[in-house]
Amino acid sequence: MAGGNAIRGTRVGAGPMGEAERGESAPRRHTPFYCANGHVTRVSFAIEAAEPEHWDCPRCGLPAGKNQEAPPAAPRNEPYKTHLAYVRERRSDADGEAILEEALAKVRARRGE
Structure with a gap:
């Protein structure tokens, strides 16, 4: 029955000792x-x-x-944007009002108002 030690017979540092075993770098x-x-x-x-x-x-x-005199500049970090900020980039206020009115009309129709 096997012992449970998968690397039996080895020790830390038991690898090749130099370039003769590894080949030339x-x-x-x-x-x-x-x-x-x-x-x-x-x-x-x-x-x-x-x-x-x-x-x-x-x-x-x-x-x-590689140029010591002119190293690359640090990348500009964008501040965290919320979901609402991304939506406002894509849609104008007029588009938002139209979408809101459409959604409210559907809700009112479902309620029977």
């Missing part, structure tokens, strides 16, 4: 990214990999770019 280049708060993040990419224009700063979460 790909040649790398380190690219600095600069955020608006002045943080510098150095990201390691494989030589043949394409670099992105922007990278999220791990310290503050702002977007970071």
